[in-house]
Amino acid sequence: MPAAPKPANEAIRLARLRALNILDTAPEAVFDGFTRLACSVLQVPVAAFSLIDADRQWFKSSRGMEGTETPRDEAFCAYTILQPNEVTVVADARLDPRFADHPGVTGSPGIRFYAGAPVLDRNGFALGALWVVDHAPRELDMQELQHLTDLAAGISAALQLHGAVQTLSEAGRTDPLTGAGSRAALDATLAQLREAPPRNGGTAVLLLDLDGFRQINDRFGHAGGDATLQEMATRLRRTLRPRDLLVRLAGDEFALVCHGIATPQALPAIEGRLRTAMADTFALDGVVVPLRISIGSALLPQDNADPEAVLALADARLYARKRGTGDGTAANAPLASPGRIRLREALREALLPPGREPFTLAFQPVIGLGELRRAPTPWNRNPPPARAGGGHGLEALIRWPSDGRLIPPGDFIPMAEEGGLISHLDRWVLFRACAIAALWPRPWSLSVNISAANVALGGMEEMVREALATSGLPAARLTVELTETVLVHERDGALAAIQSLRDLGVGVALDDFGGGHASLTYLHRFPFSVVKVDRGLVRNLGEDARAEAVLATVVELGHTLGVPVVAEGVETLRELQILHRLGVDRAQGFLLARPVPENQVAQAIEAAIGVVAGAEIIIG
Numbered sequence: 240m241p242a243a244p245k246p247a248n249e250a251i252r253l254a255r256l257r258a259l260n261i262l263d264t265a266p267e268a269v270f271d272g273f274t275r276l277a278c279s280v281l282q283v284p285v286a287a288f289s290l291i292d293a294d295r296q297w298f299k300s301s302r303g304m305e306g307t308e309t310p311r312d313e314a315f316c317a318y319t320i321l322q323p324n325e326v327t328v329v330a331d332a333r334l335d336p337r338f339a340d341h342p343g344v345t346g347s348p349g350i351r352f353y354a355g356a357p358v359l360d361r362n363g364f365a366l367g368a369l370w371v372v373d374h375a376p377r378e379l380d381m382q383e384l385q386h387l388t389d390l391a392a393g394i395s396a397a398l399q400l401h402g403a404v405q406t407l408s409e410a411g412r413t414d415p416l417t418g419a420g421s422r423a424a425l426d427a428t429l430a431q432l433r434e435a436p437p438r439n440g441g442t443a444v445l446l447l448d449l450d451g452f453r454q455i456n457d458r459f460g461h462a463g464g465d466a467t468l469q470e471m472a473t474r475l476r477r478t479l480r481p482r483d484l485l486v487r488l489a490g491d492e493f494a495l496v497c498h499g500i501a502t503p504q505a506l507p508a509i510e511g512r513l514r515t516a517m518a519d520t521f522a523l524d525g526v527v528v529p530l531r532i533s534i535g536s537a538l539l540p541q542d543n544a545d546p547e548a549v550l551a552l553a554d555a556r557l558y559a560r561k562r563g564t565g566d567g568t569a570a571n572a573p574l575a576s577p578g579r580i581r582l583r584e585a586l587r588e589a590l591l592p593p594g595r596e597p598f599t600l601a602f603q604p605v606i607g608l609g610e611l612r613r614a615p616t617p618w619n620r621n622p623p624p625a626r627a628g629g630g631h632g633l634e635a636l637i638r639w640p641s642d643g644r645l646i647p648p649g650d651f652i653p654m655a656e657e658g659g660l661i662s663h664l665d666r667w668v669l670f671r672a673c674a675i676a677a678l679w680p681r682p683w684s685l686s687v688n689i690s691a692a693n694v695a696l697g698g699m700e701e702m703v704r705e706a707l708a709t710s711g712l713p714a715a716r717l718t719v720e721l722t723e724t725v726l727v728h729e730r731d732g733a734l735a736a737i738q739s740l741r742d743l744g745v746g747v748a749l750d751d752f753g754g755g756h757a758s759l760t761y762l763h764r765f766p767f768s769v770v771k772v773d774r775g776l777v778r779n780l781g782e783d784a785r786a787e788a789v790l791a792t793v794v795e796l797g798h799t800l801g802v803p804v805v806a807e808g809v810e811t812l813r814e815l816q817i818l819h820r821l822g823v824d825r826a827q828g829f830l831l832a833r834p835v836p837e838n839q840v841a842q843a844i845e846a847a848i849g850v851v852a853g854a855e856i857i858i859g
C-alpha cells in the first residue's frame with residue numbers, strides 16, 4: 240500500500256493533536272456512544288474513531304475489531320484526513336489501487352468497503368476520522384453519508400470540549416502570579432501518590448511561609464508584595480529537582496513536594512537548602528527586605544502512608560513553629576492542631592455559599608466609669624447616658640465553633656483577610672449584630688469590628704447603611720471599630736470612609752491604640768469618635784511608669800479633642816483603679832465581664848456594673 244501524503248501544515252496539526260492530551264487515554268463513554276451509533280445506523284460490523292499521530296493511527300474508540308493502534312502507513316484514515324471537508328468512500332478496496340494490496344484487504348479481517356468522515360478540531364484541522372468498514376463492497380446513499388457526517392461532527396464537538404476542559408484545568412494548575420503550581424496541582428500530585436505510593440525512598444511534603452509578609456505588604460503595597468512572592472518562587476524553584484513540585488497555596492504560603500527522599504534525616508538538609516536560598520539579599524524600593532521563612536515538613540510514607548495526612552502533618556508542624564509551640568520537626572508537633580490549610584478550607588466552606596451561619600457572636604460589655612459615679616445604668620432601666628456617643632455598650636466578637644473547638648478570631652481573621660473572605664465575614668457580623676442590638680434597651684450601644692482589609696476594598700458606608708436600615712438600629716447606637724492599619728496604607732480612602740460613617744451618625748473607634756505603630760497624630764487627622772487603648776498598655780499599668788505616662792497623654796489628647804478613651808483588657812482591680820485615676824472614660828475586660836452569648840448579655844452587664852460600682856466605693 241502506498242503511504243498517504245502528509246496533509247498541509249502537518250507539524251501544526253500534530254502539535255494540536257498532542258496538546259489535546261487525548262492520545263493513549265482510556266476509553267470514554269461519549270466516543271464509544273458514537274461508534275456504537277455508527278455501527279447501528281449504517282448497518283456495519285466495524286466502526287472506529289481514530290486519531291492520526293506522526294507514525295501511527297491510534298483508536299480512541301472502536302467496535303468489532305481488536306487492537307488499539309496500527310502503523311500510519313496502513314491507515315485508510317491517513318487518506319481521509321487529506322480532505323477535511325468530505326467523506327472518503329472506498330466502495331471496493333480490492334479495486335482501489337491505494338488499498339488493493341493492504342494486508343487487511345488481502346487477508347484478515349477482509350476489508351472491502353470503507354467510509355471515513357474527518358474529525359476536526361476548533362480550527363478545522365483534521366486530527367482523525369470516524370470510519371466504518373464492511374466485508375462486502377458497498378455504497379452509501381445520501382442519507383447514510385449525512386448520518387456519518389453528523390456523527391463525525393458530534394465527535395468533533397466532544398473532542399473540542401475535551402480540549403477546552405484540558406486548557407482550563409491546565410490554567411487552574413498554575414498560579415498566574417508566580418508561575419508555581421496551584422492547589423489543584425498539589426491535589427493532583429497527592430492523588431497520584433495515593434494511587435502509586437513512592438517506591439524509591441520517600442516523598443517529602445514541605446510547607447513554608449514568609450515571616451512578616453503582612454508588614455511587607457503594608458510598607459511596600461501590593462506591587463511590593465507581589466514582587467516578593469515572585470522572588471520567593473524563583474528562589475524556591477532553583478532548589479528543586481526536575482520531578483519536584485512547587486505550589487503556591489495562598490498568600491505567602493508555598494508547598495513543595497520532593498521525591499526520592501531516602502531517610503527522615505534528609506528533611507533538615509532540604510530545609511537548610513531552602514533557607515540558604517532565601518538568605519541572599521533582596522531589596523524593594525532600594526530597601527533590603529529580609530526573606531525569612533518558616534517551614535513544616537513531613538515524609539511519605541515514613542510519617543504516614545496517606546498523602547493527605549502527610550500534608551496535614553506538615554501543616555500542623557508549620558503552624559506549631561509559627562506559634563512557637565514546637566520546633567516543627569519530628570514527632571513533637573501537636574497533632575490536634577488542624578493546621579492552616581485545613582482551617583482555611585473550613586473557613587471557605589463556612590462562608591461560601593452565603594446563607595449558612597456557621598459563626599456565632601459573643602458580646603462583651605464596655606462600661607462607662609465616670610457616669611457610674613452619678614447614676615448606674617442597669618440593663619433594664621432606661622436613663623439615657625449623659626454623654627454623647629453613649630457611655631455603655633457591648634462589643635460584638637465573632638466566634639467560630641468548628642469540629643467541637645472554638646477557633647479564636649486571631650487565627651482565622653488574618654486568614655479571611657488574605658483569602659479575600661473578610662468582606663463576607665464582616666458583613667455577616669455587622670448584619671447579625673445590628674439585628675440583635677436593635678432589640679436592646681436604650682442606651683446600650685453596639686460596637687462592631689471591621690477589618691482594615693475590608694475598608695481597603697471599599698463599600699463600607701453602603702454596607703453599614705444597609706445593616707442599619709435592615710435592622711432598624713439607630714445610627715447613633717452603632718460604633719464601627721477600625722485598627723490603625725487602615726490609616727497606614729489607605730490614608731485617603733480611610734479618611735473618606737470614616738467621614739462618611741460619621742456623616743451617617745455612626746461612631747468610629749480607633750481600635751488597638753498603642754499596640755502597633757500607634758501615632759497620636761491619627762487622633763488629630765481622622766474624625767474618630769472613640770479611642771480604644773490596647774490591652775498591651777493596660778497590662779503594664781502599675782509596673783511600667785512609661786505605660787502610665789503614655790496613657791495619661793492619650794487621655795489628655797482625647798479629651799482635648801472631645802474623644803472618649805476606652806481601656807481594653809482590664810483584668811485586675813488595680814488596673815481599673817489606675818485607669819480611673821488617669822481619667823479613662825470606659826473600661827472593658829475580663830475583670831468586668833468576659834464576652835458572652837447573646838442570651839447572657841443582661842447578666843454580664845449587671846456583673847460588670849457591680850464590679851465597677853464596687854471599685855468606685857473602694858476608690859471613694
Ligand code: C2E
Nearest residue numbers: 636637648649668688689690808809810827828829830834
Ligand atoms: P479586639 O477588637 O481588640 O477585641 C478584644 C479582644 O480582647 C477580644 O478577643 C476579647 O475577647 C479580648 N479581651 C477582652 N477582655 C480581655 C481581657 O481582660 N484580657 C484578655 N487577655 N483579653 C481580653 P477575641 O474575641 O479573641 O478577638 C480578637 C480580635 O479579633 C479582636 O480584637 C478583633 O481584632 C478581631 N475580631 C473579633 N471579632 C471580629 C469581627 O467580628 N470582625 C473582625 N473584622 N474582627 C474581629
Ligand code: CA
Nearest residue numbers: 634688720750
Ligand atoms: Ca475591637
Ligand code: CA
Nearest residue numbers: 750751771807
Ligand atoms: Ca482592640
